[in-house]
Amino acid sequence: MKCRICSNDAPLFQTGVVLKKYTVSFFQCRSCGFMQTEEPYWLPESYAEAINQSDVGIVDRNVKMAKMTKSIISCYFNADAKFIDYGGGTGLFVRMMRDYGFDFYWYDAHCQNVFARGFEADPQPGTGYELVTAFEVMEHLADPLPEIERMLKLTRNVLFTTTLRPRKAPNLDQWWYYELDHGQHVSFFTFKALAVLAEKLQLKVYSDGWYLHLLTDKNLSSMGFKLLSLKNKAPYVWRLIFGKKSLIPHDQKALTGMDL
DSSP states (O other): OBOTTTOSBOOEEEEEEETTTEEEEEEEOTTTOOEEESOOTTHHHHTTSSSOTTOTTHHHHHHHHHHHHHHHHHHHSOTTSEEEEETOTTSHHHHHHHHTTOEEEEEOSSSOOOSSTTOBOOOOTTSOEEEEEEETOGGGOSSHHHHHHHHHTTOSOEEEEOOOOOSSOOOTTSOGGGOTTTOOOOEEOOHHHHHHHHHHTTOEEEEOSSSEEEEESSOOOHHHHHHHHHHHHHHHHHHHHHSOOOSHHHHHHHHHSOOO
């Protein structure tokens, strides 16, 4: 196959069993390291329920990302502008951001808006959004570039999360983020793939090197972005040391058999 990010050769990496019944081929780009599945014909079945059972960290993630986004907007963007959460799931993040005083709106093609009803977005070009957030979205995109280009018609700033693939690609049975049990994850990025993507889009990319990333035309400090990310993770490190241990890793393994 050809890489969906850089168009270079992407030979077969491995095959795995998705949804416990479909043998699926995974391909890895020789150049940027981006990993993709074959054409994901199983997605309609995967999205029979938009929120999969094994996503036990959904509430914790929304709490963390609301605090992180609040800090990033306050440092780098116009806090009085309009914002859109793309792939907003249940709307919990949008509701939390509105609770914090930020004019956020919800959009999701697959999920029902539960918590932010009345604040649905009209994702049309020229609607004047300052920032798009897209948390746990990129790995769901069968063809990421066109979808990101649609986001960029709303703004030139996209704050997103996706867990970067380790430097040496793990086997399909050795990394939980492949999420073979539900089959919704079909694209796996390296930082090099993000850099290629940014160059194609004539943007800059800033990253914490693991999970949180920003595509923007702004000139920012890479170290400043990383430090801001670390600062916002500090309360959770404190909680791990002195508080009661979360059951998220336990529940993830109980449901999928895979360690976080």
